[in-house]
Amino acid sequence: MQIGVMGFTKLSLGMLIVAAGTTVSMAADTAAPSFPKPAAPLSDATTALVKTWASAPLGFTKALFVKGPASGFGQYEPRAASAFSADEVMHVYVEPVAFGLSEAEGTYSYALSAGFRLLNPTGQVLAENTDFARFENEARSPRRELSTSMSFQFSGLPGGEYTLALDITDQVSEKSAEILLPFAITSEDQQ
Numbered sequence: 001m002q003i004g005v006m007g008f009t010k011l012s013l014g015m016l017i018v019a020a021g022t023t024v025s026m027a028a029d030t031a032a033p034s035f036p037k038p039a040a041p042l043s044d045a046t047t048a049l050v051k052t053w054a055s056a057p058l059g060f061t062k063a064l065f066v067k068g069p070a071s072g073f074g075q076y077e078p079r080a081a082s083a084f085s086a087d088e089v090m091h092v093y094v095e096p097v098a099f100g101l102s103e104a105e106g107t108y109s110y111a112l113s114a115g116f117r118l119l120n121p122t123g124q125v126l127a128e129n130t131d132f133a134r135f136e137n138e139a140r141s142p143r144r145e146l147s148t149s150m151s152f153q154f155s156g157l158p159g160g161e162y163t164l165a166l167d168i169t170d171q172v173s174e175k176s177a178e179i180l181l182p183f184a185i186t187s188e189d190q191q
Contacts, residue, residue, distance in 0.1 A: 053144070056098040058168065058175035062147075065181065066093045070149040082183040086159070090152045092166070092181065100173030101142050109138035110146065111171035118154060119163040127154065130167070159187030 038046070068091055070076040076093040084090055101108045115130040135148050152164065166179040 049144075050142075053098050054100075054173075058099060058170050058173075058177040059097050060094055060168075060177070060179060061097055062093060062095040063166075063179045063181065064093055065183065066091045066149075069151060070147055073145045073147040076147075076149070082181070083186050084183060086157055086185055086187075087153065087155050090154075090164070090183065092150045092152070092164070094148045094150070094166070094168070094179065096146055096148065096168060096170075097144075098175070099146065099170045100175065102172050107138045107140060108142045109136065109172070110143065111136040112146075112148070113169045113171060114148070114150060115167040115169075116150075116152070117165040117167070119165055121161050126157075126162075136171075154185075157185045159185050 037043075065079040065082050067077040067079050070091075070093045073095070079091075096112060099110055099112060101110055112135045113131060114133040114135070116128060116132050117125050118127040120126055133148070133150055135146070137143070150166075161182065161184050164181040164183060166181070167176065168179065169176040
């Protein structure tokens with residue numbers, strides 16, 4: 001049996017022509033893959049991270065207003081100021097850490113939910129939704145790099161100071177934490 005491979009004319013089971021005059025033998029039977037394992041200090045550090053991750057409270061390495069929805073972990077454009085026009089969409093980027101992971105049948109999963117409260121300067125709740133968004137996924141390896149992107153639009157707010165309070169709950173570990181993002185709505189004559 002012969003198979004065509006990118007740039008090579010043919011691949012025969014048992015032998016691969018790598019370059020002119022160079023031949024690499026391949027075993028005909030299937031063996032376990034071979035690759036370098038992480039160095040012992042890195043393995044030890046990873047073990048320590050996993051233990052600390054599980055015992056630490058839910059936290060965040062980033063929580064900020066951004067120019068638009070993030071396209072992935074660390075892929076966002078920070079906003080220079082937290083002042084918005086009255087009907088402008090507000091985009092928030094968050095990187096949670098120490099969230100729980102559940103394992104079942106060789107897959108790891110996480111599940112976070114987010115609620116929000118819009119507060120005026122005296123702490124009065126102007127709007128809220130306790131189950132605004134859910135972030136869930138599963139993978140074959142435990143995932144520790146996670147980002148969330150949320151968008152809000154509060155039409156008709158008069159100019160002034162406000163706070164967007166995000167309540168993030170980890171559905172796996174039942175940990176929760178609050179993020180407070182102060183912002184301002186500019187009146188038309190301030191624009």
